[in-house]
Each structure stands twice: as structure tokens, then as C-alpha cells.
Amino acid sequence: MIVLDDEGFDAVTMRRIAQELETGPASLYAHVSNKEELAELMLDAVLADVLVPEPDPARWDEQVKDLVRDQIQVMAAHRGIARIAWDIAVPVTPNSLKQGEGMLALLRAGGLTLKQATFAGDALSLYAKAYAYEASGWTWGEIDQAEAGERGKQMVAYMRSLPAESFPNLLQVGEFFSAETAKERLEFALEAYLAGLKVLAKN
Amino acid sequence: MIVLDDEGFDAVTMRRIAQELETGPASLYAHVSNKEELAELMLDAVLADVLVPEPDPARWDEQVKDLVRDQIQVMAAHRGIARIAWDIAVPVTPNSLKQGEGMLALLRAGGLTLKQATFAGDALSLYAKAYAYEASGWTWGEIDQAEAGERGKQMVAYMRSLPAESFPNLLQVGEFFSAETAKERLEFALEAYLAGLKVLAKN
DNA sequence: TCTACTCTCGAACGGCGTTCGCGTCAAGTA
DNA sequence: TACTTGACGCGAACGCCGTTCGAGAGTAGA
Numbered sequence A, B: 001m002i003v004l005d006d007e008g009f010d011a012v013t014m015r016r017i018a019q020e021l022e023t024g025p026a027s028l029y030a031h032v033s034n035k036e037e038l039a040e041l042m043l044d045a046v047l048a049d050v051l052v053p054e055p056d057p058a059r060w061d062e063q064v065k066d067l068v069r070d071q072i073q074v075m076a077a078h079r080g081i082a083r084i085a086w087d088i089a090v091p092v093t094p095n096s097l098k099q100g101e102g103m104l105a106l107l108r109a110g111g112l113t114l115k116q117a118t119f120a121g122d123a124l125s126l127y128a129k130a131y132a133y134e135a136s137g138w139t140w141g142e143i144d145q146a147e148a149g150e151r152g153k154q155m156v157a158y159m160r161s162l163p164a165e166s167f168p169n170l171l172q173v174g175e176f177f178s179a180e181t182a183k184e185r186l187e188f189a190l191e192a193y194l195a196g197l198k199v200l201a202k203n
Numbered sequence C: 001t002c003t004a005c006t007c008t009c010g011a012a013c014g015g016c017g018t019t020c021g022c023g024t025c026a027a028g029t030a
Numbered sequence D: 001t002a003c004t005t006g007a008c009g010c011g012a013a014c015g016c017c018g019t020t021c022g023a024g025a026g027t028a029g030a
Helices: A014-020 A025-030 A035-047 A057-076 A081-087 A094-109 A114-140 A145-160 A179-201 B014-020 B025-030 B035-047 B057-076 B081-087 B094-109 B114-140 B145-160 B179-201
Strands: none
Touching: A014 A025, A014 A035, A035 A057, A035 A081, A035 A094, A057 A081, A057 A094, A057 A114, A057 A179, A081 A114, A094 A114, A114 A179, A114 B114, A114 B179, A179 B114, A179 B179, B014 B025, B014 B035, B035 B057, B035 B081, B035 B094, B057 B081, B057 B094, B057 B114, B057 B179, B081 B114, B094 B114, B114 B179, B145 B179
């Protein structure tokens, strides 16, 4: 009932889910108290697909990167899930907790104090949600692939046309913002942040 | 007309704005083509309050931190603005561009290549949006301050009650997630990320 | 003054999340 | 078996939302 609902729809609505179940929207309220609760259940179901590794101090940094990448991948793979993740203030569902604990364990294996690990885990999950949400935009957006490419080119052209005296840097960076560099941007962010964590861990 | 609209409302709706202007919702469409455009105008107006510094290579890192802090502060100060920032795929309004250019200039002053600066700027603005959105939650949420504190305490208690064998780390970190540590979390993220950038800049 | 044109905005459309209580039906009792 | 009763599924409706349309008001030119 829960897992399949978010696969195919533009926006998950109570009416559409009810339709899927061949019933009226009112019937859903027999199982969940509101849409937010249903959203939490969906997010939790999706997070079950991300398995948390056993910390290995020798390669904890790669493990952290993998975990973030997996979380992003799984959120981006299901339409609307990333958005849901933002609307949930404090995640207390079983799989959310498991992810949180797993991330903490990895960061502690990297030599961070408990407080540092907590703050780092918070920042990383914030970034994962942010990136996944943005990624959902291009993956599931209303515009198709060809049109998206066209848009990208127009964007680059537009940036190049900016007045050089006001935007000396910006007009050169258009090419770095295509969909192809998305992965690269993620890798850069992970590398930079983890490099920073290693610096802070030594103090 | 534009600037004041987002100050007082839980959610900015076309009807409420029209009401504020003592007219019907249809009249707004004479000035903007849809809600998204109106949202862009509001975000741009708000960003005008963030002034972009002249890059100083001696203290570029502090300047970057200041810029991110200012962006967050200004977004968190206006209800609903942070959410709007997420829904805008590519910001092309004048002040958004100015912020982007300013950030690039600072990062380049720190010795990053153009590509590195682009990716770093992207990650930083992603984080700024993410943090500001989260911050909007506590600042403008439907629950009042006293109740929020109560909630926090319950949260800590709940985390302490988790089974120790499954969540050895998580059950100790409840205290680090209170509203008081929010600023500290931001500072940690900034410090870690900038430390990482300095490492990468040397290669 | 009359015409022609522009612009405003009341009313309505289709969709949303959620609520209410009627009607059905199964379990319990005689 | 026949009746009563209780729970509960869900059709219909409520009050929102963003957006559209065209009647009518307002204005400028002849």
C-alpha cells in the first residue's frame, strides 16, 4: 500500500492515492491521521533501501560519502520524496533513526567528538536533502529532457550576455551549471566538507 | 507593494495579498503573470538587503562566512521567503545575480579556480537555503516559544529512551539539538566547509 | 458628445486536504 | 433463526488554493 504510491504521480495527493486504492479520499483517514503522517511513512519506507555500513576507521570518509550518495540516490529515485523530507521537522521514524545513528557511528570512527559528529551529521543530512530536492527538479520536472538541454543552452547564453563590468566571474561559469556537472558538484561538496572535518578532528 | 507582503502571513497566498491591497485576487495578474513570478520579486527585494563586500584576499574566508550568515539572516527574517528560494529553479533576478557574483569573487580571492569557486558557491548557497528554511520552521512555526521548548525537552527524553544496543550514539546527542545550538551548528558547518576549501585550493 | 480602446476585478472553475454522519454490515443476544 | 446494536467505510460537502474570463468602468481621442 505504501511503497508504490509515490512512483508515478506528479504530486502525491490524498485523492490520487485513494483513487489508486479504488476508494474515496475519506477512507485514507482510517489508516493515517493526516497527509503528513502518510508522508512520513513513505519516506521511512524509502529509507529502508539505504543500508548502513559497519564503521571501518580505515575508510570512514569513503563510507560517509557513500552513505550520503545512497541517501540522495534513493530520495531522487522517488518522485516527491525529497520534498517530503523537508517538510518533516524532526524525523523519528525507525529508518530515519537508523540512518542518523549510522552516520554518527561513521563520523565517530573518523575521530570526531560526539558533538562534532552530531553537527557534521546534521549538516550532511541537510545537504543530502537539499541536493536530492534539487535533483528531483531536473529528474522529474515538468519539462522533458530535450527541452531541458535547450533551457541549459539558453541559460549559458544568457549568462555570457551579462555586462562584463558588473559580472566578470558569473558570465564565465554558465558551462559549469549544466545537468552533466551535477554529479561533479556533489563530489566536490563531499570532498571539501570531509577534508574540513579531518582538519577539525585533529584539534 | 512588494516588500511588505511577506511580513505577517503564515502562508503568502494570492488572495491574502489581494486583500492587503484591498482588491480581488484577479487584479494581481495585471502586474505579475503568476505566483512564481511574484515570489521571485519578493525574494529579490529581500536579497537587496544583503550587501556584497569588496573581496579582501587577507580575510576572504571570514567574508564568505559573513555573506552566508547575512543571506541566512535575511531569509529567516521574512516568513516564507526561504521556502520560496527553494521553488525557484534558476535565480536570474538582479539581486540574485549580484549575490552569486559576489560569492564567486570572494572564493576566487581565496585562490580557488573558477570551477572550484562555482561548485563551492553552489554548495554554500544550497546550505544557506537549507539552513534558512529549517530556521524558518522554528522561528515562524505554528507553535509558540514555550511550547517549542517543551517539545525540545520531550525530544531529548525520547532520544534518551532509545534502546542502547541499537542507538548507542543517538541517545546521547539529544541535548545538541536544542534551538540554542542552532547557531553553533551553522558555525561548525561553515568552519568545516571553509577549512575543506582551503585544503582543496592548495592542489 | 460619442466612439474606441484599455484595464480592473467579481465570479467562477477545478483541485486541494480534511470532516461529518448516513448507511451498511457483521457480531452479539434471545 | 430473527432481531438488535455497534463499529466503521466512504460519498458528499466545506473552505481553502491558483488561475481565467469577460462584463463593465474608466479614459483618451475625434
